[in-house]
Amino acid sequence: MSDRWNLASGKVICHDIGKAGSGFFIGNEGIFITNNHVVTKMSIDETGAIRLDYSRQIFVQIAGNTYRALLAIDENSDRPVVYDYAILRLNVTPRAFFEVANLSKISQGEEVIAIGYPLDFGEPIVSKGVISAIVSRPSHMNALHRIRTFLTDTLITYGNSGGPLIRASDGKVIGITTMSHEIRDEARERLLRYVNLPGIEFMRPIRDLIEFVLKYLTVGFNYAISIEYTMDDPIF
Amino acid sequence: MPVFMKGNYIFVQPGRKCFEVSSNLTNYLELGIQGITKYHLEAKIENDEFRISGALLDQNGEVLCHLKDNFIEASKGCNKEMTPYGYRIKDKDGNLVFEIQAENDLLCHLKGTIYGELGEVVAQDRKGEFVILKGPAIIGKSGNAIGIKLD
Numbered sequence: 001m002s003d004r005w006n007l008a009s010g011k012v013i014c015h016d017i018g019k020a021g022s023g024f025f026i027g028n029e030g031i032f033i034t035n036n037h038v039v040t041k042m043s044i045d046e047t048g049a050i051r052l053d054y055s056r057q058i059f060v061q062i063a064g065n066t067y068r069a070l071l072a073i074d075e076n077s078d079r080p081v082v083y084d085y086a087i088l089r090l091n092v093t094p095r096a097f098f099e100v101a102n103l104s105k106i107s108q109g110e111e112v113i114a115i116g117y118p119l120d121f122g123e124p125i126v127s128k129g130v131i132s133a134i135v136s137r138p139s140h141m142n143a144l145h146r147i148r149t150f151l152t153d154t155l156i157t158y159g160n161s162g163g164p165l166i167r168a169s170d171g172k173v174i175g176i177t178t179m180s181h182e183i184r185d186e187a188r189e190r191l192l193r194y195v196n197l198p199g200i201e202f203m204r205p206i207r208d209l210i211e212f213v214l215k216y217l218t219v220g221f222n223y224a225i226s227i228e229y230t231m232d233d234p235i236f
Numbered sequence: 237m238p239v240f241m242k243g244n245y246i247f248v249q250p251g252r253k254c255f256e257v258s259s260n261l262t263n264y265l266e267l268g269i270q271g272i273t274k275y276h277l278e279a280k281i282e283n284d285e286f287r288i289s290g291a292l293l294d295q296n297g298e299v300l301c302h303l304k305d306n307f308i309e310a311s312k313g314c315n316k317e318m319t320p321y322g323y324r325i326k327d328k329d330g331n332l333v334f335e336i337q338a339e340n341d342l343l344c345h346l347k348g349t350i351y352g353e354l355g356e357v358v359a360q361d362r363k364g365e366f367v368i369l370k371g372p373a374i375i376g377k378s379g380n381a382i383g384i385k386l387d
Contacts, residue, residue: 044319050319078307143338144323144336145285
């Protein structure tokens with residue numbers, strides 16, 4: 001992997017809400033991008049309203065160094081939530097950063113590279129694939145809004161969220177990699193229906209196995225949200 | 237004399253997105269006139285999204301917030317609560333001003349009370365139906381063609 005990519009991406013850790021993901025620098029002023037769901041804890045209250053708590057302890061690990069990160073977005077704005085992006089500010093001058101691609105010149109079949117810190121890896125994991133399709137799909141946070149999304153066969157799993165999807169030909173960012181939540185959740189619900197049938201009690205090893213499958217079961221293509229929504233934020 | 241219209245499809249084709257207005261299904265609703273009335277609400281379907289824009293007033297006729305394509309652009313103490321399929325606009329006391337909820341990705345319900353600049357009720361959900369009580373209003377639009385116009 002290019003050293004530049006190693007220095008321009010990092011692992012995001014939010015101790016207070018128990019979440020982790022990936023992210024990357026845009027520009028040379030310490031602006032660091034990740035997914036909104038990486039730095040927030042979401043719940044739905046009794047009225048059906050979405051409640052979000054932003055992490056107050058966001059740290060970013062880059063090439064063995066750990067930096068404190070602050071939120072640069074307006075926490076009262078729902079725009080970052082709808083389009084699942086968060087903009088952080090690190091008090092450091094990045095040694096490398098990504099440039100944003102010209103998004104009007106992206107086409108199906110182009111080779112792309114996903115960079116992230118999945119599972120328990122402390123090292124960036126790179127995988128290569130293609131843009132399988134460019135689709136408009138409902139936001140997984142608010143179905144009123146639709147999001148331009150790149151479906152891809154690059155490897156994206158837990159911890160990849162927030163990492164860059166870059167075009168292989170020029171190394172520029174086109175999207176923020178994000179898991180396919182709703183497909184996974186559908187599989188989860190179906191399995192839970194069987195597990196919770198009345199009168200059925202599973203032995204511990206079987207229950208452990210079911211819990212493992214529930215955690216990692218993913219069906220369908222991975223996707224990355226186009227970077228354009230992040231770049232439309234008032235901070236830019 | 238009040239006129240009640242129910243069960244009409246106004247510029248809506250089966251299987252396409254639409255708003256429900258007093259049991260009528262329509263692709264467009266406009267309450268007030270932008271730049272003329274102090275209040276204004278435009279509900280339209282664009283790029284396959286339900287989009288609401290306009291200026292919402294409180295019952296004293298003061299501007300509570302400006303909406304642009306479902307996002308609050310300016311507000312005086314109102315709060316937006318997002319739900320998985322819509323959102324609610326509440327005033328600073330937590331009272332519901334306006335609500336939009338999509339059902340099955342195709343049908344969009346409107347709730348709340350739209351006030352005019354004198355505090356009069358312009359539109360309101362009553363017994364589950366969003367009723368227009370005062371013009372000017374437009375229901376249904378396609379290009380320059382207008383479905384129903386209330387003066």
